[in-house]
Amino acid sequence: MVTRVLHVSDLHFGAGDDEAIERGAPVLIERFAPELVIASGDLSHRGREDQLVRASRFLHGLDRPVLAIPGNHDIPYTFPARFTRSFQEFERQWETTEPTYSSPTLHVIGLNSVRPWRHQSGGVRTAQLERAEERLRDAAPGAFQIVVLHHHMIGAPWRSRKKPVARRNHVLASLVAAGADLVVAGHIHQAAVSERREFEISHGAERGVVVSIAPGLGQPRPKRQGEARGVHIYEVEESCLRIQTYVWRDTDWGLTAERQFPRGREPLERETV
Ligand SMILES: [Fe+2]
Numbered sequence: 001m002v003t004r005v006l007h008v009s010d011l012h013f014g015a016g017d018d019e020a021i022e023r024g025a026p027v028l029i030e031r032f033a034p035e036l037v038i039a040s041g042d043l044s045h046r047g048r049e050d051q052l053v054r055a056s057r058f059l060h061g062l063d064r065p066v067l068a069i070p071g072n073h074d075i076p077y078t079f080p081a082r083f084t085r086s087f088q089e090f091e092r093q094w095e096t097t098e099p100t101y102s103s104p105t106l107h108v109i110g111l112n113s114v115r116p117w118r119h120q121s122g123g124v125r126t127a128q129l130e131r132a133e134e135r136l137r138d139a140a141p142g143a144f145q146i147v148v149l150h151h152h153m154i155g156a157p158w159r160s161r162k163k164p165v166a167r168r169n170h171v172l173a174s175l176v177a178a179g180a181d182l183v184v185a186g187h188i189h190q191a192a193v194s195e196r197r198e199f200e201i202s203h204g205a206e207r208g209v210v211v212s213i214a215p216g217l218g219q220p221r222p223k224r225q226g227e228a229r230g231v232h233i234y235e236v237e238e239s240c241l242r243i244q245t246y247v248w249r250d251t252d253w254g255l256t257a258e259r260q261f262p263r264g265r266e267p268l269e270r271e272t273v
């Protein structure tokens with residue numbers, strides 16, 4: 001059995017090209033019938049009420065369960081609202097900045113990595129991390145565990161000055177120890193995917209964990225270089241996770257990458273070597 005999840009990020013509603021998103025995303029819902037849609041922040045461009053309302057209407061209109069978290073663009077752009085009402089409008093649309101989605105097959109937790117006093121860089125406080133560890137431990141036995149945050153855990157393949165989430169090694173190690181199978185984010189507007197044993201020394205007994213950054217779906221500035229537009233589709237099977245990267249090409253989606261990772265401790269099985 002395959003469980004599918006659609007991961008969209010950085011929609012930037014209000015930046016001027018929402019139409020492609022509104023046309024493109026429903027096609028993916030119809031094609032893949034995902035159990036869940038994950039929206040990993042920067043739903044709006046300037047954190048304005050009308051932009052957040054439009055983004056939320058659009059996501060809820062996809063007719064699937066949606067787990068959304070805020071990005072650094074989803075808080076008021078101006079002072080003092082940026083500090084006094086940071087997540088007020090987001091919470092009005094989504095109730096919480098740290099949602100949980102739980103089913104027999106999936107256990108997904110959102111983490112709010114936005115720090116209102118810093119425009120670009122993100123972090124997760126110790127108390128948030130401890131709470132996340134507890135929330136991960138609540139999963140149904142055998143459920144595939146996904147952690148969603150806005151700020152990236154691994155670097156951008158193309159140029160970017162954006163820094164990964166603060167205390168990245170500590171945050172990632174804590175989430176992995178608590179049972180995360182997949183850690184997803186956005187923010188850099190570029191796709192990046194890596195399996196834990198591709199960057200951590202393997203002693204042979206580690207459980208597979210994948211870190212995945214979806215490309216941005218919106219385009220904040222026309223012709224901004226180094227920014228693809230696309231989405232990730234996760235296909236979770238009993239022994240493997242497949243990640244497909246689809247990019248938007250003016251009128252339709254193109255599949256540009258398909259990567260497969262083993263779940264559990266064993267390497268991928270291949271029929272022939
Ligand atoms: Fe963004």
Ligand SMILES: [Fe+2]
Binds near residue numbers: 071186187
């Ligand atoms: Fe961002």
